[in-house]
Amino acid sequence: MKKILCIGCLIAFFHTDIFAQKVECKTRITKPAVKFTQKQKDSLNTISAINTPYCVRVYITVFANNDGTLRADNDANIMTNFQYMVDRMKPHNICMMLINIRQVNNTDLNTQDTETEEGELAPYLISGCLNIFIHRAMDGNGNAYAIPNTYLSLDGQAYNIATMGHEAGHCLGLYHTFETYFGAENVTRNSGNACYDCENDGDLLCDTPADDDGGVNGSCNYIGGNTDACGVAYAPMTSNMMGYGNFICRNAFTAGQGARMRAMIAVNAGLQSITAHDIVYRPTGSNSAVLYNTGEWHQTARDHLILSNYTNDPYSVTGAAVMHIQAKKVTLKEGTHFSPTSGRVRIKSNTYCD
Ligand SMILES: [Zn+2]
Known part of the structure; x- marks a missing residue:
């Protein structure tokens, strides 16, 4: 009896420990x-990279237990959160194209300790996409694991309307508005002031006001009442997606954050790999037929996808292959063969990009 009680104690302690953190x-x-110098920014501007619209492919994996029970979240709620993120990114010339939502039954991954179990996600990463994993329980509402990155995790029972876009912001290179890793940011935006440090401290951006994460009330007012190292009162942007404060207040990225995300995509190969080109031809040239007969794939363009454009270059999906095709306009030319057996082919219109 003593033994059983002791085990109970251990379990209780373990749970308390997770949720305390x-x-x-x-x-x-x-x-x-990644700090962009003015020279780099000017260079990116010159080649228009910083103003280029980007289309990011997103793949969502929602976990359930081995027997299919305790699914981490339902599709309707996932779509509500996804659309909120899409609407926040859109003003910054970043559209997000949803490739698929799939359910994976895995009791272990349905509870995620992001400190120790990040590596367990590897077999479930869909290449070429920003992977969003939704778990039933987690040691935080969200975690992007690294900045930048191409995958993130959410607690399906605890994430709020701003969490998905917040973690995606980290993946695209944004730091918290209250970040102190580089040094605590001062309030002044006068570059002649000795306290001016917004380009090198905090989140490295000057159009996000200095933030000490002092708290935000239900009316979206900052309630911290604190001052920076120079004695100037903080007045953070309580609506910023990359702050904490009150989640109901968080609904916008600044122009500087948008420019940083686009610049990060422009210079980071991992992020480039998750973006769709405007116009795509497959196969890409003569005598280069492609056949998909197993595995899960996506074939996308932001605007126009043309399959089997060249003579003698058929594009085939057969057998167990699962293919997600998406663009604003999809043209299937002679030589395109879809005959999946246990697999499937899904053609969707890209409704996410203007
Ligand atoms: Zn964060």
């Missing part, structure tokens, strides 16, 4: 900071 976001800076 539960925070809004567990994303930490694990990679060297």
Whole structure:
């Protein structure tokens, strides 16, 4: 009897321990900071990269237990959160194209300890996409694991309307508005002031006001009442997606954050790999027929996808292959063969990009 009680104690302690650490976001800076110099920004501007519209492919995996029970979230709620993120990114010339939502039954991954189990996600990563994993229980509402990154995790029972877009912001290179890794940011935006440091401290951006994460009330007012190292009162942007404060207040990225996300996509190969080109031809040239007969794939373009454009270059999906095709306009030319047996072919219109 003593033994059983003791085990009970251990389990209780374990659970308490996890939830005692539960925070809004567990994303930490694990990679060297990417600071864009004015010269780099000017260079990116010159080649228009910083103004280019980007289309990011998103793949959502929602976990359930081995027997299919305790699904981490339902599709309707996932779509509500996805659309909120899409609407926040859109003003910054970043559209997000949903490739698929799938359910994976895995009791272990349905409860995720992001400190120790990040590596267990590897077999479930769909290449070429921003992977969003939704777990039933987690040691935080969200975690992007690294900045930048191509995958993130959400607690399906605890994430709020701003969490998905917040973690995606980390994946595309944004730091918290209250970040102190580089140094605590001062309030002044006067570059002649000795306290001016917004380009090198905080989140490295000057159009997000300095933030000490001092708290936000239900009316979206900052209630911290604190001052920076120079004695100037904080007045953070309580509606910023990359703050904490009150989640109901968080609904916008700044122009500087948008530019940083686009610049990060422009220079980061991992992020480039999750974006769809505007116009795509497959196969890409003569005598290069493609056949998919197993595995899960996506074939996308932001605007126009043309299959089997060249003579003698058929495009075939057969057998057990699962193919997700998506663009604003899809043209299937002679030579395109779809005959899946246990697999499937799904052609969807890209409704996410203007
Ligand atoms: Zn965060």
